[in-house]
Amino acid sequence: xxxRCFLATLAATVTLSVALAQAPVPAPAPAPAPxxxxxxxxxxxxxxxxxxVEIKPEQIKTxxxxxxxxxxxxxxxxxxxxxxxxxxxxxxxxxxxxxERRREVEYLHGAPHGRQRxxxxxxxxxxxxxxxxxxxxxxxxxxxxxxQRRKLVVYDHGRIxxxx
Numbered sequence: 001x002x003x004r005c006f007l008a009t010l011a012a013t014v015t016l017s018v019a020l021a022q023a024p025v026p027a028p029a030p031a032p033a034p035x036x037x038x039x040x041x042x043x044x045x046x047x048x049x050x051x052x053v054e055i056k057p058e059q060i061k062t063x064x065x066x067x068x069x070x071x072x073x074x075x076x077x078x079x080x081x082x083x084x085x086x087x088x089x090x091x092x093x094x095x096x097x098x099x100e101r102r103r104e105v106e107y108l109h110g111a112p113h114g115r116q117r118x119x120x121x122x123x124x125x126x127x128x129x130x131x132x133x134x135x136x137x138x139x140x141x142x143x144x145x146x147x148q149r150r151k152l153v154v155y156d157h158g159r160i161x162x163x164x
Contacts, residue, residue, distance in 0.1 A: 069097070074095075089109060103117065136158055
């Protein structure tokens with residue numbers, strides 16, 4: 001290859017390299033926006049619920065917890081599933097150390113299901129709402145310690161449909 005031919009090839013290579021370096025680079029496509037979260041209770045970490053599981057009465061056990069003074073503060077029913085997990089099933093009750101009710105919840109295969117009621121330490125209702133397999137559904141009401149309603153929200157399977 002002659003010196004002239006070498007210089008021509010080199011010039012063409014440099015021109016092509018400069019042209020490629022100056023070419024606009026297409027921007028990456030934006031990531032899709034995440035879906036808006038549904039208003040749900042803090043039970044998202046529960047395993048999926050199988051409503052068809054049959055529980056025999058002898059599988060249901062009751063557990064009580066007491067404070068250091070021997071006062072029952074928690075009582076609930078549960079069963080052990082096939083994976084060895086303790087799943088609440090049936091009534092769950094909790095009391096303040098004073099003996100006043102703190103909350104009542106119904107569970108179905110480990111998920112809150114049905115009516116829930118919570119109380120302030122003075123005995124006044126704090127909040128009332130219902131859940132469908134851990135997801136709020138229906139009227140949610142919250143009250144001040146003096147009994148006056150503080151909040152009213154209506155849920156439709158986890159999504160707020162009305163708020164006051």
